[in-house]
Amino acid sequence: xxLSLTVNGEERSLNVEGDTPLLWVIRDELGxxxxxxxxxxxxxxACTVHLDGQPVRSCSTPVEMAAGGRVTTIEGLGTxxxxxxxxxxxxxxxxxxxxYCQSGQIMSAAHLLATNxxxxxxxxxxxxxxxxxRCGTYSRIIEAVExxxx
Ligand code: FES
Numbered sequence: 001x002x003l004s005l006t007v008n009g010e011e012r013s014l015n016v017e018g019d020t021p022l023l024w025v026i027r028d029e030l031g032x033x034x035x036x037x038x039x040x041x042x043x044x045x046a047c048t049v050h051l052d053g054q055p056v057r058s059c060s061t062p063v064e065m066a067a068g069g070r071v072t073t074i075e076g077l078g079t080x081x082x083x084x085x086x087x088x089x090x091x092x093x094x095x096x097x098x099x100y101c102q103s104g105q106i107m108s109a110a111h112l113l114a115t116n117x118x119x120x121x122x123x124x125x126x127x128x129x130x131x132x133x134r135c136g137t138y139s140r141i142i143e144a145v146e147x148x149x150x
Pocket of ligand 1: 040
């Protein structure tokens with residue numbers, strides 16, 4: 001089916017099956033490889049992107065659900081010349097270990113701060129519980145989010 005969606009501010013027209021996971025459209029059709037495939041079952045958060053400002057698991061979101069919508073991926077959060085404050089904080093706090101889950105982590109944190117700019121530590125922990133990290137970088141993630149929170 002033909003559909004269009006806005007990805008990182010750019011309108012994109014696609015011809016894909018409507019039940020194709022948004023993740024595969026982002027990675028394979030649009031070539032945006034920052035969003036990762038982890039579990040493929042909506043459980044780990046590695047594939048988190050924003051759809052109309054809300055965090056979604058792109059591995060389990062059919063692209064037809066995003067038709068006409070506004071998708072933001074890690075590539076659209078900031079640029080290499082102008083990093084999002086969270087991306088800079090991730091660098092400053094040396095958050096990533098293997099790094100695989102971190103784009104999803106940052107997208108979840110970005111949603112938290114967009115809706116609650118001054119979260120308490122327990123609110124940060126609660127907001128990030130759906131994003132798993134096999135390297136156990138959780139304490140650095142919380143420190144980095146706290147450093148950006150107002
Ligand atoms: Fe989508 Fe794990 S890959 S939640």
